[in-house]
Amino acid sequence: MANKQTYLGEFEHCVLLSIIQLSENAYGVTIRQYLKKSIERDVTLGALYSTIERLENKGLITSWKGESKPERGGKAKRMVKVTAQGLQSVKEAKQQFELMWNNIQLLET
Amino acid sequence: MKHPLIAMCKSLIIQCLPKNINEDVCGDIEEEYNQLTAENNSKLQTNLWLIKHTFITCGYFMMTTNKLWALFISAFSMSLFILMALAIIWLSNYSDISAFSEQFWQQFSSGSLHLVFFEANFWQYSLQSLSKGLELHLWFDSTAFIYSSIALFILVKLHHKYNQSIKLFLSMSIALMLLPYLVGSIVLATKDIPMVETGPIIATMWLTIFYLIIPVSFQLIQKINHRNKTK
Numbered sequence: 315m316a317n318k319q320t321y322l323g324e325f326e327h328c329v330l331l332s333i334i335q336l337s338e339n340a341y342g343v344t345i346r347q348y349l350k351k352s353i354e355r356d357v358t359l360g361a362l363y364s365t366i367e368r369l370e371n372k373g374l375i376t377s378w379k380g381e382s383k384p385e386r387g388g389k390a391k392r393m394v395k396v397t398a399q400g401l402q403s404v405k406e407a408k409q410q411f412e413l414m415w416n417n418i419q420l421l422e423t
Numbered sequence: 424m425k426h427p428l429i430a431m432c433k434s435l436i437i438q439c440l441p442k443n444i445n446e447d448v449c450g451d452i453e454e455e456y457n458q459l460t461a462e463n464n465s466k467l468q469t470n471l472w473l474i475k476h477t478f479i480t481c482g483y484f485m486m487t488t489n490k491l492w493a494l495f496i497s498a499f500s501m502s503l504f505i506l507m508a509l510a511i512i513w514l515s516n517y518s519d520i521s522a523f524s525e526q527f528w529q530q531f532s533s534g535s536l537h538l539v540f541f542e543a544n545f546w547q548y549s550l551q552s553l554s555k556g557l558e559l560h561l562w563f564d565s566t567a568f569i570y571s572s573i574a575l576f577i578l579v580k581l582h583h584k585y586n587q588s589i590k591l592f593l594s595m596s597i598a599l600m601l602l603p604y605l606v607g608s609i610v611l612a613t614k615d616i617p618m619v620e621t622g623p624i625i626a627t628m629w630l631t632i633f634y635l636i637i638p639v640s641f642q643l644i645q646k647i648n649h650r651n652k653t654k
Binding site for chain 2: 360367383386387391
């Protein structure tokens with residue numbers, strides 16, 4: 315089952331795109347704020363971290379400990395980055411959506 | 424000086440969340456809290472934000488399917504343990520046979536032991552007996568003890584050797600726990616045993632469940648937690 319296809323969930327897709335957009339500054343707070351600012355989705359840190367864990371287990375993102383600041387109570391940031399597999403997965407999802415949207419004029423103004 | 428509310432919320436997060444992420448979440452929640460405070464939001468609004476996010480985040484990790492299963496198993500096993508304890512108290516001390524109908528005794532002595540739990544007299548007597556103090560010898564039956572020890576040994580050995588699935592472990596546990604009960608019920612139903620001699624058989628049937636239910640549930644919850652960590 316080495317090449318087992320893993321499909322992205324809707325929220326996983328949003329989180330991966332946020333991480334790509336945030337580039338070098340992607341961690342819990344910034345991802346949460348980006349989701350709120352860009353798609354008005356107010357998610358809890360619990361939901362976000364459980365998705366981050368899942369994405370990391372799937373090999374779609376990687377994480378490491380970042381800097382710790384006094385305003386974080388001295389706790390280090392958990393920085394995240396999309397892996398090559400993650401990028402491929404997002405591209406495939408985009409292509410699939412484009413195919414599904416093809417020739418649908420119902421919602422176009 | 425650290426705000427006491429943030430300290431309380433962080434300690435709650437540390438208690439409820441898995442070790443590998445609780446520090447990250449604590450740092451993130453404190454950072455956002457400080458950002459909101461710096462943005463001149465009202466103190467009440469910021470504190471409410473903190474409390475809301477702490478509880479939702481903790482609830483998110485506490486109310487997982489596996490944790491709810493563990494909670495259900497604990498509640499069920501404790502209920503069964505208490506039920507068996509009350510049944511043993513009743514069996515060992517009860518002397519007023521006339522309080523139950525003749526039909527009840529006929530069905531009871533022919534193996535339908537569960538009927539006792541539907542009798543008001545049973546609940547009244549066994550709950551009253553709790554306040555009188557109980558003798559230690561009531562809780563010991565050599566046959567049930569030996570059988571339970573062997574059954575538990577088999578379950579633990581198989582768990583360590585083959586690490587069988589939760590479903591298989593659960594099926595084997597139920598089978599081993601209920602085997603003496605089923606055998607006892609068949610014996611009582613098929614053989615004509617005098618009423619006075621049924622007591623030790625019934626004691627073995629009930630005490631086996633009494634001895635096994637807590638350790639088996641503990642093993643089962645450990646398996647569920649282990650699967651949770653390795654997932």
